[in-house]
Amino acid sequence: MKQTAGALQAADDSAETSTQQIRDAIRDAIVERRLAPGAKLSEADVGNLFNVSRTLARAALQALSYEGLVSVEKNRGAFVAYPSPEEARQIFAARRLVEPGILLEAAARISPADIQHLRQLLLLEGRLVEEHGSAARRAEIKASGDFHLAIAVISGNAIMQRFMEELVARSSLVIALYGQSTASSCGHHEHGEIVDALEQKDSDRACRLMLQHIAHIETDLDMRERKGFNLKEAFDI
Numbered sequence: 429m430k431q432t433a434g435a436l437q438a439a440d441d442s443a444e445t446s447t448q449q450i451r452d453a454i455r456d457a458i459v460e461r462r463l464a465p466g467a468k469l470s471e472a473d474v475g476n477l478f479n480v481s482r483t484l485a486r487a488a489l490q491a492l493s494y495e496g497l498v499s500v501e502k503n504r505g506a507f508v509a510y511p512s513p514e515e516a517r518q519i520f521a522a523r524r525l526v527e528p529g530i531l532l533e534a535a536a537r538i539s540p541a542d543i544q545h546l547r548q549l550l551l552l553e554g555r556l557v558e559e560h561g562s563a564a565r566r567a568e569i570k571a572s573g574d575f576h577l578a579i580a581v582i583s584g585n586a587i588m589q590r591f592m593e594e595l596v597a598r599s600s601l602v603i604a605l606y607g608q609s610t611a612s613s614c615g616h617h618e619h620g621e622i623v624d625a626l627e628q629k630d631s632d633r634a635c636r637l638m639l640q641h642i643a644h645i646e647t648d649l650d651m652r653e654r655k656g657f658n659l660k661e662a663f664d665i
């Protein structure tokens with residue numbers, strides 16, 4: 429059957445949607461640490477899981493590799509990225525440069541409804557901190573990242589928002605590899621203090637608190653090289 433230009437366009441659009449959906453789903457799995465650094469992501473498995481062709485699976489994995497979340501190795505396929513200590517330092521250095529700027533933009537635009545939304549996120553995060561079990565831990569990790577993403581949304585800059593999605597996801601990988609405490613990647617109280625400063629329209633204080641907060645997350649990391657701790661070698665994948 430001959431396809432019309434409209435049908436071709438629709439097929440293109442739905443391919444784009446699938447790629448985006450797979451990309452978001454895998455990114456979420458990485459952020460929530462359901463997928464470990466170094467885990468193999470075969471095109472066939474990804475295709476079967478999402479019921480799409482290998483071509484679409486490959487496109488999604490390629491897109492994630494541009495974000496630094498997946499590494500595609502010649503003849504070996506795709507893996508969840510395994511950030512080096514140097515990359516880890518660069519990710520946090522980028523956050524220290526970017527997040528105060530986003531926070532200043534957000535402070536200039538923030539509405540009472542936005543403050544209320546941030547407080548709701550904090551309530552959820554606080555409840556999850558109290559709960560036990562791996563599902564609650566995963567939800568808490570997601571919620572703490574969502575706080576940083578919500579501030580990027582309030583800033584109104586879609587490009588910075590995308591950039592933050594990448595930085596939060598890559599931070600999560602780094603914390604999965606080098607984090608020492610099993611607790612949250614983010615200090616819940618520190619998030620609350622940042623919201624207080626935003627509500628009081630004290631953007632300088634909010635920025636100072638954010639920088640301290642990022643420093644605290646980084647301090648919890650043990651960035652010594654993990655000799656003999658390479659998942660790819662350990663599991664021969």
Ligand SMILES: [Zn+2]
Pocket residue numbers: 572575576613614615619641
């Ligand atoms: Zn945080």
